Amino acid sequence: MTGSPLSMPIMPPGGRGFIASLRVAGGRLLLNPQNRAIAAKCHALGFCHVSDDGSARLTGLGQAYLDRIARVE
Known part of the structure; x- marks a missing residue:
């Protein structure tokens, strides 16, 4: 059985900076x-x-989002 990729909601404009803060x-x-x-x-x-x-x-999802984009950049 294969795992599905982690799907994240689409971040609203300005949201990335807000959760980073x-x-x-x-x-x-x-x-x-x-x-x-x-x-x-x-x-x-x-x-x-x-x-x-x-x-x-x-939240954990917010932390996971920041961790995920940190790995990409």
Whole structure:
């Protein structure tokens, strides 16, 4: 039995930089008005969790996405 390739959702414009900033911040970031919209888009795709207190956390999928693009570049 062969494994299927890992399929990732398509990253919205600006999402790559946003989740990269989450990684640099240690996996958790307090959202400001400028990045709330992109955080909501990344949350809908599973790349981060957005909590009620206005913070975002990097998910395993978000970390895997960053690891995958790091191997390509």
